[in-house]
Amino acid sequence: MIKVAFFDAKSYDEVSFNKTNADYGFDIRYYQEHLNLKTVPLAKGADVVCIFVNAECNAAVIDELIKNGVKLIALRCAGFNNVDLKAAKGRIKVVRVPAYSPHAVAEYAVSLMLALNRKIFRAVNRTREGNFALKGLMGFDMYGKTAGIVGMGRIAKELIKILHGFGMKVLAYDLYPDMEFAKQYDVQMVSLDELYAESDIISLHCPLTPETTFLINAQSIAKMKPGVMIINTGRGKLINTEELIEGLRTKRVGSAGLDVYEEEKNYFYEDRSDKIIDDDVLARLLMMPNVVLTSHQAFFTVEAMHNIALTTLESIKEFGEGKPLTNEVVEQ
Template identity: 70%
Template sequence: MAYKIAFFGTKPYDEKSFNKVNEDYGFEIKYFKGHLNMNNIVLTQGADVVCVFVNDTVDADVIKAMAENGVKLLALRCAGYNNVDLEAAKGRLTVVRVPAYSPYAVAEYTVALMLSLNRKIPRASWRTRDGNFSLHGLMGFDMHGKTVGVIGTGKIAKILIGILRGFGMKILAYDLYPDYKFAEEAGMTYTTLDELYHRSDIITLHCPLTAETKYMINEDSISKMKDGVMIVNTGRGQLIHTNALIEGLKNKKVGYAGLDVYEEENEYFYEDKSDKIIDDDTLARLLSFNNVIVTSHQAFFTKEALRNIANTTLQNIKDFEEGKPLVNEVK
């Protein structure tokens, strides 16, 4: 019999992309709109696999209950796994993930944020819709010749660097494991974090969230940056201490911020809250700045990425079912 998959946090686009790809796999998928937690853990009974995304709760209690319900595999349809208690999963559940959806999608979106902030495109669009064709307050700067500091130089960052080099920008980078061969080919320079903070006109974050990188953008690091620096984050929300960023925006040290992620995003991102008051004071404060763009963790969101997510997730499940090596296992 085909494996049964309990799929949580379902959106219409998830169901559409997974159903299409599942035509080649033949799994039995039950879709649930709610996020996985202890209140709906009963829905995992009878499932061989539970499939979750970034806002599902997979703590020790949930893992224990899933295992008791007969679940064999936890399939993350995302790259990050900081919402999973891996220690609790050890010996109970195998965990697999999708390490990359489309690095082009995230790299291109990062550039879109930079350009939108610099040239104030959202504000210009709102104005002209109201019949205001004034250019006052819309001045930007040439990207050409400016210095970008790239923190983390994985697949996404390398594609981004190629795009930014096309603008004629100077690239500084920091990574715990520098790729000097790539640096030479790309015409970029690895440097220290302090040097990167000091010299960069734009800083963009592409590193994983770890104990070492949590809140790496904080009051101290912001104080080392150029006045009016642009900070872009399409990585993980907790790379930035949001209150420190707000202080930097208030005192004009930070000139622009483009955030596709937010450290407390679970309550809001991917949901329609337009008929409710935002009671997260920090998020509300961020949204009040006209030099800040906040989007709902959508950098990955392209047709190609959704197809890759579905293909990799279902192949992970098939490999587990057939006892094959799990190239995307999280240990």
């Protein structure tokens, strides 16, 4: 029987994976700890480790996993920037879940846009206090505005369909654009500089690579329309948060909807309501009335959780049967 060491396990993970695992019969052992150099001994005796976005899977951790007999790293997420693929190459296999629910993330990106635009949180807080005044709550029609989409993968395509339905003009930037899709949904493929200059709303849907790290910074913000809305449901380090805050302070950036944060691993997915937030940058973001910040939850739907479990366990099954790994990640 294949043994799986499951790190960063939450109650909802156990419910979803146990239900799906009834059809596979793997021996899954759940650990609340993140995978890192201190916790890697928990993987001893396992064939597979199953990890999430906050795991530290660097060269040193990979060395220890291999010493402990682990043969497969199964990421239950799409991103793999936290795994040292160079250290893994030829030594240990790596798989991921490339598309658990593009609908979930795309719909959430739109939720952030609408919440920011129509000042939903401020309005709810006011009415709960008996204040029914409208001053300070004015938004704008999404219809006729320009959305700039950075990256045009599966999630971005679902978002584009929704925004097209709103009657928005859509610009997109992608290194390898799908021109047939772009034509079908009236998407104009442009350079990044054009996208920055013309977009009322910019939404990030590109992978985190050395080239895209801090894609949004002081220089790129300076090229944007004054009052632009920035949405990030991708990876935290696509944005230089200090420079975003400065853009918000100077009103160059009108608002920001963030489901990710560059230093999120010490906070996200945990209840820290009884502790002081000692990250000054995060604390400043949380105080800003024109920022909506959530805890990397865009993926979090019933359907997505089922797809994550199904895809992950199917990859483990393929590995156990010696078949080619459909969702293998390899160093390019």
